[in-house]
């Protein structure tokens with residue numbers, strides 16, 4: 477049951493609500509990658525509870541992010557989106573959350589300083605609990621079980637009971653998302669993100685990093701600039717001690733997303749209030765599929781992953797469906813082609829979108845097209861390929877007269893060894909030392925910072 481709200485009047489001149497759309501109209505379409513819950517009564521009870529629980533974000537914040545994405549579309553800001561491939565309930569603890577925040581803050585400082593423009597910070601967190609999988613089952617030692625689909629749905633342990641989809645996990649995931657948000661908001665409100673105090677974000681091993689010197693130069697440069705401006709104006713520089721942080725996740729598990737889709741008193745239309753910035757993954761981006769149907773009705777800014785098989789005419793139709801009124805800040809296209817394919821696959825898409833004069837924010841995800849397995853069967857990504865895709869992305873945009881306005885990364889603030897290469901030149905043999913991801917391999921702290929520095933260098937060329 478949706479509690480009645482006083483829906484705001486649509487302002488004069490505002491675009492119309494999408495036709496024939498409701499938060500549940502996706503149910504008439506094919507919904508890929510959904511679990512089949514064995515107990516439908518328990519599912520309904522969980523969804524009823526979720527519908528009554530408070531939202532995780534507000535429409536005010538969502539519309540503020542939308543304006544910032546509109547700025548990034550015009551080249552006035554750069555989007556930094558990053559976090560775990562899959563959050564886990566077990567990792568909802570202070571150390572992991574604050575380390576991830578520290579890395580993102582450090583990267584954003586490097587980017588602000590080097591790009592000379594604001595950075596829009598969006599975490600892949602506080603709800604990144606549902607994963608699309610390429611196979612429905614997994615076999616180990618002759619035993620076959622349903623695949624792990626993220627902590628929202630089932631548990632990673634390779635045991636029959638753990639892999640049964642449990643709808644109560646959505647309620648637990650909502651609570652964990654709220655705890656994550658609460659901690660991040662409190663840290664930021666308390667001054668943790670204050671640019672006057674970049675030492676708050678030091679991670680234990682930063683002093684030993686080959687990148688430490690370059691990072692320190694950036695931090696000193698920013699400190700000098702702040703002191704200079706404060707001397708000039710005679711007061712503190714405002715808005716420097718408070719940065720905005722937004723959340724995002726793949727809007728994959730549609731019953732959950734629907735339960736958090738609400739109307740609010742002050743803003744017209746429907747908002748997904750579980751996150752600021754939901755995105756559609758490549759596996760669920762079919763034009764006539766349930767995910768596209770669900771997303772087209774939201775007022776949130778939305779993202780769509782674009783892979784190497786997407787054709788230009790298909791992409792234009794997708795843009796028509798998701799952004800029919802050509803609204804600033806509405807649509808972000810996140811391309812993830814792979815280092816070997818980007819030079820062939822990306823330019824025709826960029827040209828088609830540019831030819832039609834469609835305004836989108838182009839973002840590069842250099843992770844998901846570059847996943848491979850080592851001889852011992854571990855999933856990894858080679859830093860050289862990640863770097864190469866990112867560099868080629870900048871070149872392709874420049875050649876097409878479009879603009880790369882952001883980056884989407886899987887990273888962690890922990891000292892993991894999941895991707896090879898980088899400043900410490902991790903090898904396949906190093907991976908076993910600290911491989912912790914349940915799903916995709918993430919950049920560690922140093923590798924993440926190296927990417928930020930690389931973006932700056934590429935931009936300055």
Ligand code: PEP
Nearest residue numbers: 561757758759781812844
């Ligand atoms: C992801 O972002 O974790 C993911 C599954 O990406 P994609 O949809 O691009 O494969």
Ligand code: MN
Nearest residue numbers: 561886915916
């Ligand atoms: Mn992933």
